[in-house]
Amino acid sequence: MTVTLADVAARAQVSPATVSRVLNGNYPVAASTRERVLKAVDELDYVLNGPASALAAATSDLVGILVNDIADPFFGIMASAIQNEIGGPGGRAGGERLAVVCNTGGSPERELTYLTLLQRQRAAAVVLTGGAIENPAHLNAVGHKLRKLAEAGTRVVLCGRPPTPEAIAITFDNRGGGQLLTEHLIGLGHRRLGYIAGPEERTTTRHRLEGHRAALAAAGIEDDARRTVYGRYDRLSGYEATLELLRRDPTLTAVVAANDTVALGACAALRDSGLRIPDDVSVAGFDDLPFSIDAVPALTTVRLPLTEAGARAGRIAMGREEAPHGGIATVRGELMVRGSTGAPRAE
Amino acid sequence: MTVTLADVAARAQVSPATVSRVLNGNYPVAASTRERVLKAVDELDYVLNGPASALAAATSDLVGILVNDIADPFFGIMASAIQNEIGGPGGRAGGERLAVVCNTGGSPERELTYLTLLQRQRAAAVVLTGGAIENPAHLNAVGHKLRKLAEAGTRVVLCGRPPTPEAIAITFDNRGGGQLLTEHLIGLGHRRLGYIAGPEERTTTRHRLEGHRAALAAAGIEDDARRTVYGRYDRLSGYEATLELLRRDPTLTAVVAANDTVALGACAALRDSGLRIPDDVSVAGFDDLPFSIDAVPALTTVRLPLTEAGARAGRIAMGREEAPHGGIATVRGELMVRGSTGAPRAE
DNA sequence: CACTAGATAGAAAGCGCTTGCTGTCACGCT
DNA sequence: AGCGTGACAGCAAGCGCTTTCTATCTAGTG
Numbered sequence: 001m002t003v004t005l006a007d008v009a010a011r012a013q014v015s016p017a018t019v020s021r022v023l024n025g026n027y028p029v030a031a032s033t034r035e036r037v038l039k040a041v042d043e044l045d046y047v048l049n050g051p052a053s054a055l056a057a058a059t060s061d062l063v064g065i066l067v068n069d070i071a072d073p074f075f076g077i078m079a080s081a082i083q084n085e086i087g088g089p090g091g092r093a094g095g096e097r098l099a100v101v102c103n104t105g106g107s108p109e110r111e112l113t114y115l116t117l118l119q120r121q122r123a124a125a126v127v128l129t130g131g132a133i134e135n136p137a138h139l140n141a142v143g144h145k146l147r148k149l150a151e152a153g154t155r156v157v158l159c160g161r162p163p164t165p166e167a168i169a170i171t172f173d174n175r176g177g178g179q180l181l182t183e184h185l186i187g188l189g190h191r192r193l194g195y196i197a198g199p200e201e202r203t204t205t206r207h208r209l210e211g212h213r214a215a216l217a218a219a220g221i222e223d224d225a226r227r228t229v230y231g232r233y234d235r236l237s238g239y240e241a242t243l244e245l246l247r248r249d250p251t252l253t254a255v256v257a258a259n260d261t262v263a264l265g266a267c268a269a270l271r272d273s274g275l276r277i278p279d280d281v282s283v284a285g286f287d288d289l290p291f292s293i294d295a296v297p298a299l300t301t302v303r304l305p306l307t308e309a310g311a312r313a314g315r316i317a318m319g320r321e322e323a324p325h326g327g328i329a330t331v332r333g334e335l336m337v338r339g340s341t342g343a344p345r346a347e
Numbered sequence: 348m349t350v351t352l353a354d355v356a357a358r359a360q361v362s363p364a365t366v367s368r369v370l371n372g373n374y375p376v377a378a379s380t381r382e383r384v385l386k387a388v389d390e391l392d393y394v395l396n397g398p399a400s401a402l403a404a405a406t407s408d409l410v411g412i413l414v415n416d417i418a419d420p421f422f423g424i425m426a427s428a429i430q431n432e433i434g435g436p437g438g439r440a441g442g443e444r445l446a447v448v449c450n451t452g453g454s455p456e457r458e459l460t461y462l463t464l465l466q467r468q469r470a471a472a473v474v475l476t477g478g479a480i481e482n483p484a485h486l487n488a489v490g491h492k493l494r495k496l497a498e499a500g501t502r503v504v505l506c507g508r509p510p511t512p513e514a515i516a517i518t519f520d521n522r523g524g525g526q527l528l529t530e531h532l533i534g535l536g537h538r539r540l541g542y543i544a545g546p547e548e549r550t551t552t553r554h555r556l557e558g559h560r561a562a563l564a565a566a567g568i569e570d571d572a573r574r575t576v577y578g579r580y581d582r583l584s585g586y587e588a589t590l591e592l593l594r595r596d597p598t599l600t601a602v603v604a605a606n607d608t609v610a611l612g613a614c615a616a617l618r619d620s621g622l623r624i625p626d627d628v629s630v631a632g633f634d635d636l637p638f639s640i641d642a643v644p645a646l647t648t649v650r651l652p653l654t655e656a657g658a659r660a661g662r663i664a665m666g667r668e669e670a671p672h673g674g675i676a677t678v679r680g681e682l683m684v685r686g687s688t689g690a691p692r693a694e
Numbered sequence: 695c696a697c698t699a700g701a702t703a704g705a706a707a708g709c710g711c712t713t714g715c716t717g718t719c720a721c722g723c724t
Numbered sequence: 725a726g727c728g729t730g731a732c733a734g735c736a737a738g739c740g741c742t743t744t745c746t747a748t749c750t751a752g753t754g
Binding site for chain 3 (some may be wrong): 363402
């Protein structure tokens with residue numbers, strides 16, 4: 001029914017071995033023979049059987065990219081950059097690899113299961129993006145899996161994720177970025193800052209918050225726990241958290257959000273509460289996603305070089321760039337001061 | 348080196364066949380035996396060899412999702428919805444399938460290569476999302492591939508893509524949406540409307556533009572070709588196109604954009620040109636992506652039920668929902684009138 | 695001109711799993 | 725007591741490809 005290597009071989013009057021060699025091109029085959037084979041392949045519309053090939057060769061051309069939320073451009077941009085370097089069809093790289101992105105939805109189980117599935121497929125490489133979940137049991141399980149994958153020859157790279165002993169990592173300096181942002185706000189004269197954090201058990205959340213607190217501490221500002229609200233990394237969360245923050249302290253002069261999307265929600269909540277940005281309340285985001293500049297006023301935020309980091313991770317995953325020294329590269333964010341932050345209103 | 352089925356069998360003192368059956372759970376195995384096997388699997392940390400399994404069973408659990416641009420939330424949202432239904436680990440569905448998204452970047456070659464790669468992997472299903480490229484040769488090649496895939500037992504579903512004879516399709520009524528938008532603008536009194544289209548050879552571009560023109564024609568407004576500019580589906584394109592439109596006719600009172608992202612760029616260009624929205628110029632987008640409501644003023648646009656459509660496509664791909672009658676379901680967009688459109692300034 | 699090295703092609707042994715078919719028991723029925 | 729009948733378990737034949745090793749042939753070489 002389906003065309004096999006043997007069919008092609010028969011048609012081209014050569015042995016299956018020869019066809020295989022023509023297709024893989026790593027063994028001398030006379031030009032005339034090659035041509036005959038290629039012709040047969042074409043005529044028969046033959047397509048290699050991936051599983052069979054992977055089984056026999058004990059390798060596969062699958063590369064997995066794990067993301068927390070595929071609907072979030074933060075991940076989309078990174079995934080796109082990674083995939084570009086992985087090669088994928090027509091990518092910058094040569095070999096044809098199937099770069100696939102797997103959406104964990106931020107769920108530990110899904111993350112683990114995808115890792116197993118990738119292991120099962122004998123993936124050539126795996127790139128994990130974004131913050132990790134800080135649960136000892138889960139961390140352990142993931143570490144174990146990564147080790148197994150590495151042992152099996154799968155290259156494992158982390159991108160925008162805190163380093164672990166098991167893999168090469170391109171890490172974002174979320175802590176430094178958070179600090180930059182809050183320092184900026186404090187420099188403008190703010191003293192009562194609300195903070196909208198992400199999900200509590202994420203490393204990204206913790207690091208950004210730590211940076212924020214470090215800046216507060218450095219300025220001798222008391223860190224009132226009531227000024228921090230945890231939520232999700234989405235717009236609605238930002239909206240609700242802002243309302244809550246305002247309820248707890250209507251005299252806030254600035255709101256720092258977990259990321260740009262959350263910041264957008266915060267802006268909406270402030271506007272709906274009749275407050276002007278930045279005259280009444282300043283707002284800051286994080287990531288500098290494309291739409292941030294289109295907010296009105298444009299969002300002050302920390303730009304993360306998502307594309308560059310992704311590209312680098314992709315190249316390392318393909319073995320086309322050597323790993324950074326010590327296996328860890330830390331990428332800093334750049335403070336982008338725009339219209340959404342300003343001096344607090346005089347009291 | 349790596350643990351195989353046979354190792355597990357030896358350890359559990361059963362035959363490989365039994366282990367296989369325990370793992371696949373589609374054959375009666377005594378509880379005590381099952382337990383013994385499971386224990387061995389656990390102790391040995393055994394992971395099934397995907398390729399081998401796929402080869403022997405002649406099926407795979409891979410499901411491909413093709414998107415034009417993974418960094419664009421339009422696709423991210425659909426992909427997320429599809430993947431959710433596909434099951435993926437922990438998804439709503441039962442079986443563990445590897446739902447993978449492939450980023451074509453809008454390139455015909457990449458689209459084709461991914462399709463081949465998926466065919467090579469004997470994918471269980473393939474979902475193609477977003478507009479197609481209107482190039483006869485390419486259309487033909489894709490059609491051919493889809494037919495082959497279907498013949499091989501791969502379920503093929505289109506989502507947000509024009510129907511073809513080869514597949515089941517959930518299609519967006521881009522034409523109707525475009526018409527709605529322009530009718531709305533005309534209803535407000537606009538007569539000189541600029542149109543920023545997407546890439547010329549995309550079906551989405553053409554359909555939305557046709558809707559726009561149909562509305563103009565219905566209102567007896569001459570369709571000046573100089574009022575249409577083609578570009579890409581990104582922000583910068585919207586910015587530049589708007590400047591160009593303004594250059595060609597500074598008296599424009601409205602700009603209709605190919606999608607929300609482009610609309611954002613258009614807004615930026617208008618603002619930078621010292622024009623107010625909607626007082627001087629109205630702006631309309633398309634898709635109603637999450638950030639559209641956060642633009643200031645909020646974007647008037649056509650909401651496309653991306654999540655619902657994706658979910659449905661996913662279910663159909665999994666065979667958990669029957670195909671729509673005739674194999675085609677058309678989904679309409681809903682006009683969302685918001686602040687970015689208003690009556691034109693009096694002349 | 696005999697001989698060897700280099701270039702190609704083929705034979706065949708798996709890769710690790712699934713599954714149709716063939717046992718082997720232990721029951722429960724007549 | 726004899727036997728049909730499930731319920732399990734194992735055998736063994738592949739699935740379609742890669743690759744090692746071997747065979748063959750041609751072209752140099754002294």
